[in-house]
Amino acid sequence: MINRLPLGAIHVNDVRLWAHVGVLDHERREGQWFSLDFSLWLDLDKAALDDDLNATADYSLAIGAMQRLSFELKCFTIEHFSEQLLVLLEDLYGPVPMRVLVRKCAAPVPGFSGSVAVERCRHWPTP
16 A cells, blocks of 8 residues: 555645744844744545535644744754644644745845745655
């Protein structure tokens, strides 16, 4: 039997979070903006066919929980921040395939105006 992703996914993009994450003291003390995308791979057939709210994932729960987490958490790395977000998603939705992409909107690197991101996945099927 081949282990595959479910044929449906919920994608939530550009959740803006103010978080106290960074290597520099002022990043953890004062906080800064992050942008988050997350995806959950689910069997969405029943929700699609029957218009059944109970057969899908309420993504508003994740957004609210992520906003609360971002105010409480203080850490050095985006990697740790992403791990805490994955734990949160798993607590809410169980061990479904999931992905988070966390972007630091203004990395404190002289002459750099882009973003820095960490992408992590959990419960990904093996080939």
